[in-house]
Amino acid sequence: MGTGREEFGMKGNAVYKRSYNGCLAMCGGLPLGAEMPSENELSQALAVSRTTIRTVMAGLEAAGILRREEGARRLARHPEPDDAFPDMQTVSTSATVERRFLEWILDGHIGPGHLLTAAELARQFGTSTTIIREHLPHFQHFGLIERRPNSAWLFKGVTPAFATEIYEVREMFELRAARSFIDLPEESAPWRRMRTIEAEHRVLLASIDTDYARFPDLDERLHRTVHETADNRFIKDFYDIISMLFHYNAQWDAEDEKQRTFTALTEHLAYIEALLRRDLRAIDRACRQHLKTARSNLLRSIDLRMKVSPSPDASPA
């Protein structure tokens, strides 16, 4: 990883490093001496500005991976694994803090009723209060904390009540979305996607012993496909909360994963079949059944957590 340009700075340069690694990967597939794509093409491919691409190009030249020849850039040597920046450095401070904060919360390090101060969190996570203050409203949106004006934030806790409330809304939304799904024509994009997802479910079911770790991604795609068809920004937005919660909860609650995956796959298939048959009654039944299972899994994992780390404090409001 040799650019010699990691001075210090206030903004961090995760975008640069991510793009650098991206270009590096592109170089890997090119023969020696091949010409690089234009700056415009690269910026489009990596979804960053041309400014960043130019900085990356300069870095790659400095590292001896590219060389300039009459304006064009050519591959001078193939990149080594060592040329890339460590993955950790390719995510912004903000994203890192969000992840760490959620992990910390879901790990049960603090109990319901705990007061969070921005200043302390900033110290704890080694960033400025700016970043913390940017994220707290986000977690409020998740229903995890509550603001006291001019003062600290109240942590409401990942409690059974939280699970119940989130699932109450989730069920309303998913049922509503499912109903709009059956109104779409068979040849619409969501229907095509759903048939693919069904096939993937069968494949995964066959190789469940080895591949059950691939389930979360499939789960997300199924439910998102359903939610998308509701074509309602508030419903989609809410699914982002669900999605986040599951992502982090899954990492925590690894017990029994294979068995739970099997159950979920089975329930999903019933749900999908009902959807594709446009059988409203069966959809309702399958959907409710699946969400009920999912909710008890979440509740069980919350219970477990409360037993493992018995809330360090419990000062009421």
Place this chain on the structure above:
Amino acid sequence: MGTGREEFGMKGNAVYKRSYNGCLAMCGGLPLGAEMPSENELSQALAVSRTTIRTVMAGLEAAGILRREEGARRLARHPEPDDAFPDMQTVSTSATVERRFLEWILDGHIGPGHLLTAAELARQFGTSTTIIREHLPHFQHFGLIERRPNSAWLFKGVTPAFATEIYEVREMFELRAARSFIDLPEESAPWRRMRTIEAEHRVLLASIDTDYARFPDLDERLHRTVHETADNRFIKDFYDIISMLFHYNAQWDAEDEKQRTFTALTEHLAYIEALLRRDLRAIDRACRQHLKTARSNLLRSIDLRMKVSPSPDASPA
């Protein structure tokens, strides 16, 4: 308004000024020479810290309204109207910007597809980018804007689609909440409140010609009473969006207000009666009917706006 302490500063001192005015109002009801309540009592009454109260006391002493006598503070003269700070200065920068931003949006000054940059907004509203960056995620939660990472924000517009989507969710939530309302005992707080609200409806209906402006507050209380009983943080949170939207929309759309108020009052009464009768069928009917009317009012006012100010630009995404 004489404290001589309005230097400049980075935080603004709206809390101080609001508390100062609050104490002033308290002084108004006291006889000359009466002793002020303790600092603790005052801080409780005004919901600010004792620190602020002490600063206010100092200000009042400097203004000659209070005088110290062996530790105690006594009323030296009655306050004049002129002693108070102007209301405008008693709200924080943040709240001011939020209000102005929403008014600007709802006034239709920009059209769907417009790109908002934090820097420009800061200039426009005469604040720092910090405040703007704090509020944009809030409006994203409202479904009004969408973030492009590392770049500007996309204004999605107060469009018919917005109204439709928000009402789709509102209906789901309100019906759900109404159903949980009938499960409560007659002597529960919400039921008592509901009976009061019913009475107020009848009073307002009788004096509608002069008092129709008092309807919005009543409307808010009715719907919030229903929503509260759902006991679900996500449902409550969503009603905050509705509430905000109505607050600002009402100011814009003054046409026909009396007629619309009459319709709403009538529909409300049908709804309330159905609730108090625990008649599920009738609740459903009345609730849907009312929300349907409300939605068409919103849609009409959106249409009007789009005609009046024909979106200055319409660059697609």
Place this chain on the structure above:
DNA sequence: CCCTTGCGTTTTATATACAAAAAACAAACT
């Protein structure tokens, strides 16, 4: 002992500073 005030410390609200990244502009090349 509980409540009061006085006072020092910490935290919040807001503005500003500055490197990284994006956007806009311009010249050169097809």
Place this chain on the structure above:
DNA sequence: AGTTTGTTTTTTGTATATAAAACGCAAGGG
């Protein structure tokens, strides 16, 4: 006319500075 690269300007992400406000301890008084 449409791309490509070079250059300048603007905006974003993050840290920091500072007054206002909140918090918490200590001493005095009923």
